[in-house]
Amino acid sequence: MGFYRALHINDLVTAIYTGSGEILYLIEGKERALLVDTSLGVRGLKELVHSLTYKPVTAALTHGHVDHALGAPEFEEVYLASADIPLYRSHCPLEVRKEYLEGSIASAADLPKDEDFVPPCPEYPFKELEEGMVFDLGEVHVEAYALPGHTPGTFVFLLREYKILILGDACNNFTFLFDKEALSVEEYEENLKRLAEKLQGRYSRTFLCHGSMEGSRELLEEAIALCGEIKAGRTDDVPFRFMGTEACIARRVNERMEREDGIFANIIYNKNKIWKNKS
Numbered sequence: 001m002g003f004y005r006a007l008h009i010n011d012l013v014t015a016i017y018t019g020s021g022e023i024l025y026l027i028e029g030k031e032r033a034l035l036v037d038t039s040l041g042v043r044g045l046k047e048l049v050h051s052l053t054y055k056p057v058t059a060a061l062t063h064g065h066v067d068h069a070l071g072a073p074e075f076e077e078v079y080l081a082s083a084d085i086p087l088y089r090s091h092c093p094l095e096v097r098k099e100y101l102e103g104s105i106a107s108a109a110d111l112p113k114d115e116d117f118v119p120p121c122p123e124y125p126f127k128e129l130e131e132g133m134v135f136d137l138g139e140v141h142v143e144a145y146a147l148p149g150h151t152p153g154t155f156v157f158l159l160r161e162y163k164i165l166i167l168g169d170a171c172n173n174f175t176f177l178f179d180k181e182a183l184s185v186e187e188y189e190e191n192l193k194r195l196a197e198k199l200q201g202r203y204s205r206t207f208l209c210h211g212s213m214e215g216s217r218e219l220l221e222e223a224i225a226l227c228g229e230i231k232a233g234r235t236d237d238v239p240f241r242f243m244g245t246e247a248c249i250a251r252r253v254n255e256r257m258e259r260e261d262g263i264f265a266n267i268i269y270n271k272n273k274i275w276k277n278k279s
Helices: 045-052 082-090 094-102 185-198 219-232
Strands: 004-008 013-018 023-028 033-036 057-060 078-080 134-136 141-146 155-159 164-168 175-177 205-208 238-242 245-249 267-269
Touching: 004 045, 013 045, 023 045, 023 205, 078 082, 141 185, 185 219, 219 267
Parallel strands: 033 057, 057 078, 164 205, 175 267
Antiparallel strands: 004 013, 013 023, 023 033, 134 141, 141 155, 155 164, 238 245, 245 267
């Protein structure tokens, strides 16, 4: 259980920090609990979750990437958008997980051994995560909304009673929008606008899954504005390389990867995938 560390945010939410830098969220109602994301599939998450709550636990995944979805087989009921199931399957092999961890954990001595991983389960029977779905946890309700961009099946979660929007990797201070499965900047902007309109006035805090736990309250609007600047060619376009892929950081950052101009939202994008008809 040393790979995971729990931090209680309030009487409803516990943040679970992983050894490779992800942040998962356990939300507890009067009758049930919901776990948002399951990390890489390093053993111990299920035991930690059940030490935090005695209630039945359902898991819902923001998307299918290796660092968010591979712990799913530890749980009996897990929701994932079908658009991201091929991505989940492609990230199932232990080699993919180990490669990711080698780039995320500084000391080789801290890397999990093969026996520390949940065995690959590419045919895991996910339940379909759908737009507008509500998880009723007992006097606590979590609503699911699609925000494709980072991946085709990326979802965000609104904690209705607490006005908290869990954005995960969908929109943050370093949003990856350059992988082969990512949508174009134009499509992402359209999806951001649709979500911002739908959730207007319904949240006052944004929670993320990497780096800083809490983001800007105006994060969606900041990202929409930045998409417009990318389309207009008015960005800094700092070169960025990740696992052999070339991309651009839209706005210049400091050593902490924060925008130098003080605005929270930032996007790393592929110049060949700005427009949807050219992606």
